[in-house]
Amino acid sequence: MSDVGAGSAADASTAFLDRLLKAGVLIPMGADGVYGRGAVFEHILEGLDALATRAGAGDGAERVRFPPVMVRRHFEHSGYMKGFPQLAGTIHCFCGDERAHRALLRCMEAGEDWTTGQAASDVVLTPAACYEVYPMLAARGGLPEAGALVDVMSWCFRHEPSTEPTRMQLFRMREYVRVGTPAQVEAFRMDWMQRAVALIESLGLPHTIEVANDPFFGRPGKLQADIQRSQQLKFELLVPVNDGAEPTACLSFNDHQNHFGALWGVATPDGAVAHSGCVAFGLERLTLALLRRHGLDPATWPTPVRGVLWRP
Amino acid sequence: MSDVGAGSAADASTAFLDRLLKAGVLIPMGADGVYGRGAVFEHILEGLDALATRAGAGDGAERVRFPPVMVRRHFEHSGYMKGFPQLAGTIHCFCGDERAHRALLRCMEAGEDWTTGQAASDVVLTPAACYEVYPMLAARGGLPEAGALVDVMSWCFRHEPSTEPTRMQLFRMREYVRVGTPAQVEAFRMDWMQRAVALIESLGLPHTIEVANDPFFGRPGKLQADIQRSQQLKFELLVPVNDGAEPTACLSFNDHQNHFGALWGVATPDGAVAHSGCVAFGLERLTLALLRRHGLDPATWPTPVRGVLWRP
Numbered sequence: 281m282s283d284v285g286a287g288s289a290a291d292a293s294t295a296f297l298d299r300l301l302k303a304g305v306l307i308p309m310g311a312d313g314v315y316g317r318g319a320v321f322e323h324i325l326e327g328l329d330a331l332a333t334r335a336g337a338g339d340g341a342e343r344v345r346f347p348p349v350m351v352r353r354h355f356e357h358s359g360y361m362k363g364f365p366q367l368a369g370t371i372h373c374f375c376g377d378e379r380a381h382r383a384l385l386r387c388m389e390a391g392e393d394w395t396t397g398q399a400a401s402d403v404v405l406t407p408a409a410c411y412e413v414y415p416m417l418a419a420r421g422g423l424p425e426a427g428a429l430v431d432v433m434s435w436c437f438r439h440e441p442s443t444e445p446t447r448m449q450l451f452r453m454r455e456y457v458r459v460g461t462p463a464q465v466e467a468f469r470m471d472w473m474q475r476a477v478a479l480i481e482s483l484g485l486p487h488t489i490e491v492a493n494d495p496f497f498g499r500p501g502k503l504q505a506d507i508q509r510s511q512q513l514k515f516e517l518l519v520p521v522n523d524g525a526e527p528t529a530c531l532s533f534n535d536h537q538n539h540f541g542a543l544w545g546v547a548t549p550d551g552a553v554a555h556s557g558c559v560a561f562g563l564e565r566l567t568l569a570l571l572r573r574h575g576l577d578p579a580t581w582p583t584p585v586r587g588v589l590w591r592p
Numbered sequence: 593m594s595d596v597g598a599g600s601a602a603d604a605s606t607a608f609l610d611r612l613l614k615a616g617v618l619i620p621m622g623a624d625g626v627y628g629r630g631a632v633f634e635h636i637l638e639g640l641d642a643l644a645t646r647a648g649a650g651d652g653a654e655r656v657r658f659p660p661v662m663v664r665r666h667f668e669h670s671g672y673m674k675g676f677p678q679l680a681g682t683i684h685c686f687c688g689d690e691r692a693h694r695a696l697l698r699c700m701e702a703g704e705d706w707t708t709g710q711a712a713s714d715v716v717l718t719p720a721a722c723y724e725v726y727p728m729l730a731a732r733g734g735l736p737e738a739g740a741l742v743d744v745m746s747w748c749f750r751h752e753p754s755t756e757p758t759r760m761q762l763f764r765m766r767e768y769v770r771v772g773t774p775a776q777v778e779a780f781r782m783d784w785m786q787r788a789v790a791l792i793e794s795l796g797l798p799h800t801i802e803v804a805n806d807p808f809f810g811r812p813g814k815l816q817a818d819i820q821r822s823q824q825l826k827f828e829l830l831v832p833v834n835d836g837a838e839p840t841a842c843l844s845f846n847d848h849q850n851h852f853g854a855l856w857g858v859a860t861p862d863g864a865v866a867h868s869g870c871v872a873f874g875l876e877r878l879t880l881a882l883l884r885r886h887g888l889d890p891a892t893w894p895t896p897v898r899g900v901l902w903r904p
Contacts, residue, residue: 309724309727310663310727311714311715314659314662314663314715316656316657316659316728318656319655319656321657342631343630343631344619344628345634346621346628347747347761347763348747349626349762351621351623361686361696362697365686365688365693366687368685369683369715370685370707371684372681372682374673374680375678378810384673384677385673395682395684398712400708401681403761403762412621412628415621419620435660435747437661437683439685439713441714448659449661449715450660498693499690
């Protein structure tokens with residue numbers, strides 16, 4: 281299929297999206313990449329979420345759930361706008377009085393742009409589930425000998441409207457985040473790459489693991505992406521979802537080195553800057569991969585796959 | 593306690609918040625009303641969510657889960673900015689090139705306001721879980737004889753930073769939404785008021801039900817609130833959470849009359865404009881009410897309450 285052009289791939293992904301919408305698995309909400317989730321979709325996603333919990337059980341991870349926003353001050357400090365300005369979403373509010381409100385309503389009625397009067401609030405949409413973990417750990421002071429292991433899940437936002445069903449603007453990312461010495465982080469990442477392969481095989485999904493990079497913005501971003509690849513700081517587990525298109529990254533295994541530790545001032549007991557890494561499950565993408573592989577009706581899926589997702 | 597002043601009530605609510613933060617039940621994220629949820633908090637909230645599912649089981653509700661955003665075009669059409677401009681959150685993005693990006697980063701480095709260059713995207717934060725239900729039903733055409741019953745849950749945003757723990761900026765709202773004839777909607781609402789009382793009593797929570805109004809903006813809003821009250825279009829189930837303060841609305845029972853049906857063009861089989869109503873569970877507020885009533889450690893809660901929340 282390597283000679284299938286981009287046009288055909290786009291057609292195939294749109295055809296899959298159309299099937300999902302027609303079956304009510306996804307529900308149109310009026311914008312590309314923004315969908316309601318029908319009962320079938322949620323049932324699968326919840327099965328995957330529970331599977332990710334069982335796969336990490338016994339590791340003693342601290343469970344935290346963050347809302348779909350983070351504080352703007354933390355976001356600014358994170359440097360996200362340096363690397364990925366095109367993907368971020370800031371949240372703006374009306375702060376005026378009754379007179380300003382009347383002007384706003386006149387503006388809306390005239391069909392003019394009323395949003396220019398909105399002022400940036402102190403929160404932004406969460407770009408990745410682990411972003412709030414580092415300031416949380418920093419606020420607690422130094423790490424213990426064993427380092428930290430945190431289990432997080434959050435709705436994340438990426439501003440990239442697309443009819444490619446795996447490229448949603450809003451999606452749920454489940455992560456295990458490891459913070460500690462370089463050895464602790466690398467052992468965690470290698471261990472999870474093996475666990476993830478076993479997990480994906482138990483779901484009957486074809487897969488490959490490849491070196492990858494984040495979608496850094498612009499020409500300076502090209503250099504950052506090259507460094508990330510050459511140092512193998514990001515691996516992705518890819519599963520075919522769209523016919524004739526490249527397979528889709530459904531999990532990623534990331535080594536942040538000392539980036540977040542230095543940024544937030546997280547230290548190991550010997551006073552060194554902590555390293556961090558994470559395994560991230562793209563729950564929507566995994567759900568779509570299962571629907572693509574096994575069909576839109578989970579009742580007809582192979583019994584072993586059903587047994588893995590929904591324990592009897 | 594009716595003569596306790598506002599100062600004492602504020603102190604008491606802050607004291608409860610402090611206890612929650614100290615115990616790790618909630619996790620500070622750097623802004624009032626924005627918190628991470630620890631394992632205990634999520635365990636209780638999930639129990640409540642499952643309880644709301646069981647309380648509605650057998651009614652044949654269609655289950656849909658929406659992301660924490662809705663499309664701006666729908667939001668504008670909904671009239672939310674007329675009634676509640678102060679609570680809404682629009683989402684803005686960077687749409688510039690590399691040169692604009694360099695300017696943005698210089699602006700951030702200089703500590704200036706970089707957000708003015710952000711442009712409104714086509715999505716806004718979801719203000720209430722049911723807002724996407726009406727355009728969804730409208731897109732399907734006329735209602736069947738039995739009307740529609742939809743089970744939704746969504747993260748919702750209200751821009752009202754506060755140290756009062758029940759007044760979070762981001763929270764999850766679970767709703768059953770009924771759309772059909774006036775009789776169908778009113779029967780649904782009366783039925784759910786009874787079910788909710790039984791449910792809250794099974795959780796050992798003291799409660800009252802009162803006529804209420806939405807927080808309409810400004811002086812014209814006062815009139816709308818008065819009409820809503822005089823017509824008893826909104827009831828709230830209140831539970832004490834903060835010492836010395838008014839009890840907190842944890843559920844609401846709403847009759848929208850033909851507001852959303854007319855707005856979106858939803859009709860009953862006889863061609864009349866559909867009425868709608870909903871019962872809304874404030875999952876964070878109910879979780880806080882349980883923590884306030886039974887203590888911060890669910891292992892010590894009364895056995896019957898534990899049995900209701902977490903079926904053996």
